[in-house]
Amino acid sequence: MLNLCIHLPIANFSVHILVLLGLGLSVGFLAGLFGVGGGFLMTPLLMMIGISPTVAAASDANQIVAATASGTFAHWRLGNVDFKMGLIMVAGGITGGTLGVQLVKVLRAAGEAGLVIKVTYVVLLAVIGTYMFQDSLKNLRRRPLPETGVRPAKKSWFGACCDALPLPTRFEKSGITISVFVPIILGAMVGVLSALLGVGGGFIMVPVMVYLLRMPMHVVVGTNLFQEVFTCINVTFMQAYYNHTVDLLLALFLLLGSATGAQLGARVSNRLKADQLKIVLATIVLLVMVRIIFGLLVHPGTEFSLLGGE
Amino acid sequence: MLRIFRFVSLMCMLLAAHTFGADTTSVDTLIRPILTPDTIDVGTFYNGSRVQVTADVPECDGAVLVLEAGRDEIKLNRKGRVAGIWLNVAQVTVENVPKVYILAASDSLENICSPDARRKAQIGPEYLRDQIRFICDKPLTGTEFDEFLKLKTDNGTYNMNVGIDLASAEPGRMKLTAALPIAPTVPPGTYKLLLYCFKDGDQIGRGETGLTVKRVGLARMMANLAHDHAAEYGLLAIAVAMMVGIVMGVIFDSLPGSGH
Numbered sequence: 001m002l003n004l005c006i007h008l009p010i011a012n013f014s015v016h017i018l019v020l021l022g023l024g025l026s027v028g029f030l031a032g033l034f035g036v037g038g039g040f041l042m043t044p045l046l047m048m049i050g051i052s053p054t055v056a057a058a059s060d061a062n063q064i065v066a067a068t069a070s071g072t073f074a075h076w077r078l079g080n081v082d083f084k085m086g087l088i089m090v091a092g093g094i095t096g097g098t099l100g101v102q103l104v105k106v107l108r109a110a111g112e113a114g115l116v117i118k119v120t121y122v123v124l125l126a127v128i129g130t131y132m133f134q135d136s137l138k139n140l141r142r143r144p145l146p147e148t149g150v151r152p153a154k155k156s157w158f159g160a161c162c163d164a165l166p167l168p169t170r171f172e173k174s175g176i177t178i179s180v181f182v183p184i185i186l187g188a189m190v191g192v193l194s195a196l197l198g199v200g201g202g203f204i205m206v207p208v209m210v211y212l213l214r215m216p217m218h219v220v221v222g223t224n225l226f227q228e229v230f231t232c233i234n235v236t237f238m239q240a241y242y243n244h245t246v247d248l249l250l251a252l253f254l255l256l257g258s259a260t261g262a263q264l265g266a267r268v269s270n271r272l273k274a275d276q277l278k279i280v281l282a283t284i285v286l287l288v289m290v291r292i293i294f295g296l297l298v299h300p301g302t303e304f305s306l307l308g309g310e
Numbered sequence: 311m312l313r314i315f316r317f318v319s320l321m322c323m324l325l326a327a328h329t330f331g332a333d334t335t336s337v338d339t340l341i342r343p344i345l346t347p348d349t350i351d352v353g354t355f356y357n358g359s360r361v362q363v364t365a366d367v368p369e370c371d372g373a374v375l376v377l378e379a380g381r382d383e384i385k386l387n388r389k390g391r392v393a394g395i396w397l398n399v400a401q402v403t404v405e406n407v408p409k410v411y412i413l414a415a416s417d418s419l420e421n422i423c424s425p426d427a428r429r430k431a432q433i434g435p436e437y438l439r440d441q442i443r444f445i446c447d448k449p450l451t452g453t454e455f456d457e458f459l460k461l462k463t464d465n466g467t468y469n470m471n472v473g474i475d476l477a478s479a480e481p482g483r484m485k486l487t488a489a490l491p492i493a494p495t496v497p498p499g500t501y502k503l504l505l506y507c508f509k510d511g512d513q514i515g516r517g518e519t520g521l522t523v524k525r526v527g528l529a530r531m532m533a534n535l536a537h538d539h540a541a542e543y544g545l546l547a548i549a550v551a552m553m554v555g556i557v558m559g560v561i562f563d564s565l566p567g568s569g570h
Contacts, residue, residue, distance in 0.1 A: 005355060005356075005357035006354060006355060007352060007353065007354060007355065007356040007357065007494060007529055009352075009525060009528075009529040009530070009532045009533040009536075010532070010533065010536055012494070012495055012497055013494060013495055014356060014357040014358060014494035050465075050495075062547045062548070062551055063551065065548060065551035065552060065555065066550075066551040066552070066554045066555035066558075067555065068555070069551065069552050069555030069556055069559070070554075070555035070556065070558045070559045071555075073555065073556055073559030073560075073563075074559055074562065074563070077559075077563055118395065118397060233548050236544060236547055236548050236551070237541075237544040237545070237548060238544075239544075240536070240540055240541075240543050240544030240547055241540045241541055241544050242540075244536050244537055244540055246536070246543070246544065246547050248532060248536075248543070248546070248547050248550065249354075249528075249529075249532060251547060251550075251551065252550065252554075255550075255551055255554050255555070256554065259554050259555045259557075259558035259559075260558055260562075262555075262558075263558060263559065263562035295396070296395045296396055296397070297394065297395065297396070298396070299396065300389050300396055302457050302460045302461050302464065303388055303389050303390070303453065303457045304386045304387065304388060304389075304402070304454075304457045304458060304460075304461045305386065305387045305389065305398075305461075306384070306386060306387075306461070
């Protein structure tokens with residue numbers, strides 16, 4: 001009988017190869033479909049199979065590099081990546097992420113960081129998920145949207161604020177003209193939230209691009225994947241260098257699955273309507289929220305958990 | 311004054327010699343346990359293993375085996391309820407923790423040996439409870455040891471439910487056999503296997519041997535690279551991920567029905 005279990009040298013854990021490939025394939029499919037990295041799903045799943053939290057998070061960031069690179073490649077070939085917008089948001093995201101790390105330190109010193117972070121996470125997921133779900137359902141019932149998913153121009157308070165900002169710039173691929181400061185500020189805000197919540201931020205960034213920047217859904221997916229490549233490269237290197245928690249073997253099997261899944265997801269994404277995509281993503285976001293609430297209310301089994309593994 | 315001091319010192323030395331002498335005379339027959347294998351190679355496809363212990367022991371009522379590794383300090387998060395929500399409420403430092411603790415016995419410890427014999431041999435959960443120290447900024451709840459034991463047992467590094475087979479051999483001797491499970495989570499290192507035999511509640515024999523768990527091949531190379539050349543390892547991890555991602559993209563792009 002062929003032994004298909006593999007020993008992960010950094011995680012110090014053995015696991016069946018098919019489990020890793022299956023996890024990678026499923027999460028990669030979601031990455032390609034919605035343009036999210038999938039870290040908010042993969043890390044808890046890895047912890048569930050017994051991998052320590054820090055190794056799970058660090059190796060997950062490593063495999064997301066492959067999934068997002070693969071997804072970006074696929075979306076670039078389909079003409080769905082706004083590189084200009086992506087690079088500007090990366091700049092904002094790095095600034096926001098750095099500020100967010102400091103904010104976490106302040107909250108930890110105040111002693112109530114855990115409560116603040118968990119409640120923020122749940123509220124954010126609830127607001128984003130519910131809004132996306134309702135909006136997409138309304139659109140699906142009313143009339144089919146144009147293929148690009150662009151909404152009819154409608155001036156909102158946010159639009160008025162954006163118009164008041166200097167340096168208006170044309171983003172051809174997204175078909176919008178806005179101040180260069182808008183994506184920088186939004187990228188920074190998402191960066192703060194990402195650092196606060198410890199997630200890649202794709203599930204926040206995608207609704208921000210759809211609802212606030214009013215970019216077409218398919219361009220949002222490709223552009224978000226592009227900016228996540230940079231975020232995850234940074235996290236992978238930092239975790240490998242400072243914490244020695246990246247398990248390359250674990251990441252390798254996950255990414256073989258996720259890179260394949262991302263390609264399949266990108267193809268399915270291009271065949272679905274914008275509102276259909278959004279309603280599925282909204283459902284996943286709401287399910288994750290329910291899972292987090294369940295975890296917060298039910299006794300954890302053992303009152304101890306390893307602080308960063310052993 | 312000096313004479314008094316010398317007298318007191320001499321009395322202390324005599325008392326100590328008497329005490330230790332009494333202990334060493336009750337500990338007894340030296341046993342040689344045999345481990346098969348005595349070295350475990352942790353390679354790429356390692357998924358835990360079992361080591362066989364055999365020993366020729368004096369006739370006894372029961373035997374206990376303990377596989378133990380060096381002491382360590384670990385940090386844990388303690389969860390507690392805040393406004394009805396389970397959150398990490400404190401950080402607990404646990405000192406003097408054996409990295410691995412596997413205990414095998416031919417019967418329950420209570421049936422094999424007296425509490426005094428257990429204390430002298432330093433075996434069992436009571437001994438661990440006395441040895442391990444919990445340090446926390448917030449008040450301890452008293453449930454720390456049980457919760458800690460649950461965590462380590464779930465993790466596979468602690469196991470206190472392994473059996474030992476004792477069979478009569480030649481007159482006055484018995485044959486001991488046991489299979490100790492070594493979980494995949496057991497870290498590389500040198501382990502000490504201790505064997506104790508008890509009769510009428512008292513220890514009548516003791517033996518000791520070593521077990522080595524070491525990484526080999528790709529597992530060893532990657533662990534060394536990750537710890538000794540962290541920057542290169544990080545860059546390698548990124549390069550591999552990027553390469554696989556793009557290669558998969560190119561492969562899928564060239565497939566029929568890719569739309570290009």
